[in-house]
Amino acid sequence: MTDPVLDIRDLKIALPKGSDRPFALDGLNLSVNPGEIVCLVGESGSGKSLTAGAIMRLLPEPHVRVAEGSIRFEGQDLLALSEREMKQIRGDRIAQIFQEPMTALNPQKTVGWQIDEVLRLHTGLGRKARRARVLELLDLVHIPDPRSVYHAYPHQVSGGQRQRVMIAMALACEPKLIIADEPTTALDVTTQLQILKLIRELQEKEGAGILFITHDFGVVAEIADRVVVLSKGEMVEQGTAAEVLNRPKHPYTRALIGAIPALVPPRPRDFRDAPVVLRAEGLVKTFAARGSLISGKRAPVTAVDNLSFTLRRGETLGVVGESGSGKTTVSRIVTRLLESDCGAVEVDGTDLLACSPRELREMRRHIQMVFQDPMASLNPRKRVEDLIAQGPIVHGADPKAARARARELLELVELSPAAATRYPHEFSGGQRQRIGIARALAMEPKVIVADEPVSALDVSVQAQVLKLLADLRDRLDLSVLFVTHDLRVAAQLCDRVIVMQKGRIVETGVTAELFAAPSHPYTQQLLASIPGRGWTPPDLATDAA
């Protein structure tokens, strides 16, 4: 057996005093062999990204520092190296790929320059040789037309391309170890699959060891050889991918895997007799040539093109698609947060788009929204009860009664009524989203429009919030328009789905039927791109709860 490229022993990372725990990472043991992909899995706050920081020696010292343990890279103790020696290793023998391809590249330098920089720092190659190598690298990561991308700025290439550029940059000096920190989290599913394939392919070709950090078990199933599971800084389980995925031992891992939405849609329910509560007819939204005389014109973008659908009482209609498909625009038009160019949105028979401002305010109580980012959508200066009661009070409810009702609603979303007097920042992400739901419910709406309500949440929290939504929907007979990019989530909750691509509906149907037999090529492609589609999470529901 060969020696591991990376060998971490008893690693402890200390957090500053006053943090919620003394060690961000408490006794991590991990090794990566050449040609192996080790996945480090954990939810947010588990300390997985700090591990990457510790290996690269890029922790925000002195606040967060390695307290104990050793990190050996090819037998050499990284923690004992001087900053100068470390600088020579970074980018040369250990490379890192980051999560956000949007922000991880310098916006003011061309793509070529940024890859070239690695070569300039670590090799003695001349200008021509470096340029040739950069073009070769761009070609290696399957970027079409490397020459034009070489001279492009990061904002001129797409998200997937940018991530390819990041990978090319990491591969520039043929590193022995690549640390990939959530490299596909910010990407669309189809792009994600391509990037995962690319990483696999390159790793086989180059034989580097990869430490792959992720929160997504689907991605793990797609790529990992071995898996290490972290929970609040502690390593709870490690083993081969097959072992951990199919026979998890530790309760935490079992809970995590149990929380993954299975790709099994609910049994179709019959809504033919239910009254239509929301009808959209021929919606069109074109973002016209932006700017005026001053900033010049940009080609107009049709975000939503002739969209029609109906939503019956008690039904959940999913709107799925990748970024840029116009799904968020739909949610904004339906709630008239954005004006549609033409068409009609009927809520209970009244056309929302034709309402005068005064009528619109009255109509708003019937259609409420739950937003994606639970932190940004709650006013941080208001108490929870005021946040929830605000809507009814604006619509003329007695403030005292509205606040009492807010407490009832908190109970309904499974929060303690004592939460009423606290502020949003005192809650976790999942709890905040519950508050967001309570706020929407306070108006006793007929329709709830949920725009990616669980996308910002960890998978275990996601499962709870989804369960709550399904539960409330059935109890209160709510109609939900559910916008999401995550097909697994859509499969959990939606009775019917609309698949959108570039502003158009490409396919619509009952979830179970559509998932079983997609007819449109785009839907087929979407479904085929779900990470870990070949892996069905073992049924752990009974003992995971």
Added chain:
Amino acid sequence: MQLTQVLTYALRRLLQAVPVVILIMVGTFLLLKLAPGDTVDALVGDMGGADAAYIARLRAEYGLDQPVWVQLGRYMAKLIQFDFGWSFVYEQPVAAILWERLGTTLMLMGTSLSLAFSIGVGLGAIAARRAYSLTDNAISTLGLIFYATPSFFLSLMMILLFSVKLGWLPVSGLSDVAAFYTGWDHVIDVVLHLIMPTAALSLIYLSFYLRLMRASVLEVADLDFVRTARAKGAGETRLMIHHIMRNALLPVVTLLGLQFSTVLGGSVVVETIFALPGLGQLAYQSVIQRDMNMLMGIIFLCAIIVVIVNFLTDLLYARLDSRIALK
């Protein structure tokens, strides 16, 4: 940035500037008419009084007996032909005087702003890189002092120290009239005269740029792409020069463009104190003497300068930020 692109952009900006300038001129004309007293009042005041018939004849001669709208129309008609009229105080065409004074003001503003910008940006970057250290505290305190000192006070204190007590620098004027310097001696003489006014005008702006640059560098240094560059193995100097500075400069450049007009205003005070024959001092005297044509000329010139500077700032901005395209 291709040349044709810049030129079409310049042309568009020029067309946009026309209504702006016209609005400014009409607005100022009406505002000035609202102020009590006119050129004739000032002239008569200087002469120590005159009889009513003479005053009425003067008014008719200058066209001041007409309704305001007629006066405005006549003025604008002349302005369109770039005729700024005649200054009744200096007994010269306005354009000639403006031209003569423009150089001094531009020189004062140019040196002040470029000094303020380069020193402020430099100090700000140094302060940010050594955030919360002794160096940072010293620089920030210095900035605060400059920021809190009004320029007229600073001017007077400098005159007191460097001219009166130490005798190193000349008190006022642009050059030593009695010395008849030529060539390099003349240049050195002018530089010596400009040191104090430049310092007085630039220090407050220097502190603006310093504060903004410090904050901006601190912010950019935390961004993801700087982390990427670190992970590539780049050293601190390289990070600073290639990755941080250029991104951190953007907000400072915005401020530079915005503040140009305030510097024009600030030069009124400084030019008056140091008796520099520039536009600022001219503006002050024209207000006192109700030299309507002269004032309007100055305002027109200032408007043009501000429009040009804003255009240049936008060009610079597009050069610095690859995401902004001139279209």
